[in-house]
Amino acid sequence: SQQGEEDPQALSIQEGENATMNCSYKTSINNLQWYRQNSGRGLVHLILIRSNEREKHSGRLRVTLDTSKKSSSLLITASRAADTASYFCAKIRLSGGYNKLIFGAGTRLAVHP
């Protein structure tokens, strides 16, 4: 089964508003990553947060991790139309002796001018 499930599935906001996406997982992690995908394109790594970190920033992105709730959130502040994309969380899970990256189904973000 997929782990790293995002919520909501879709989000529509106006430019300038903040966008928050959430990700839950079921088993313990080493780190959790967020990726962005523009329509039909490859995924691009945005930010990584390790299991011993609670919050991380990168430009207008803020990621939090709550290991007790097994959840993470991605906040995009002051959104722009160019932020329109799908966002995926991915967690590392030890599987068969190696660290496997598990992706969720993603959140589709639409930012309207």
Place this chain on the structure above:
Amino acid sequence: EAQVTQNPRYLITVTGKKLTVTCSQNMNHEYMSWYRQDPGLGLRQIYYSMNVEVTDKGDVPEGYKVSRKEKRNFPLILESPSPNQTSLYFCASSLVTSGSYEQYFGPGTRLTVT
């Protein structure tokens, strides 16, 4: 420029006609992987490779083959494509030794099997 390349980008083929999608990376990454992306299902891993001559099945390996004869290349082979393999395919690579497993993705190959 560090990148992962895939070819072809678009392919329409018929059931049963063998095809190969190539993947190449120029970052000397040990780890390479193939995913397929279908609406509502996110990315599902087909096969992965930890290094040259080391490959293993992912979550949805049926109907696919891979090989890793060189570190930079990781082709995906569909011996007898079927319509349920119509999908968007991504190759990705990462450094194993970094510990972060940040993956670099290719631009994708959109495959249609009729």
